[in-house]
Amino acid sequence: MVSRRKHGPVKLKGLGAKFGATVRKQYGMIQRTLKQKRKCPLCGSLKFDRIAVGIWYCPKCQYKVAGGAYDINIDKLRR
Numbered sequence: 001m002v003s004r005r006k007h008g009p010v011k012l013k014g015l016g017a018k019f020g021a022t023v024r025k026q027y028g029m030i031q032r033t034l035k036q037k038r039k040c041p042l043c044g045s046l047k048f049d050r051i052a053v054g055i056w057y058c059p060k061c062q063y064k065v066a067g068g069a070y071d072i073n074i075d076k077l078r079r
């Protein structure tokens, strides 16, 4: 087996060494935002997750709400 050194603190899937550093950094930031654990605003469950782009859903209380594409709170992503 060939041993490989891991680069960086967070291993990201998807882009490999392609597309340049800026795009990969942005992709990493978005992925990290997306994979965050979120609390359902209704029941407080951590299962609150995105089921489609802009649609957020809690399987525990069936609460469904429209939000940002990568985060429920779009104000946080705006600069």
Ligand SMILES: [Zn+2]
Pocket (backbone or CB within 6 Å): 040, 041, 042, 043, 044, 045, 058, 059, 060, 061, 062, 063
């Ligand atoms: Zn809920």
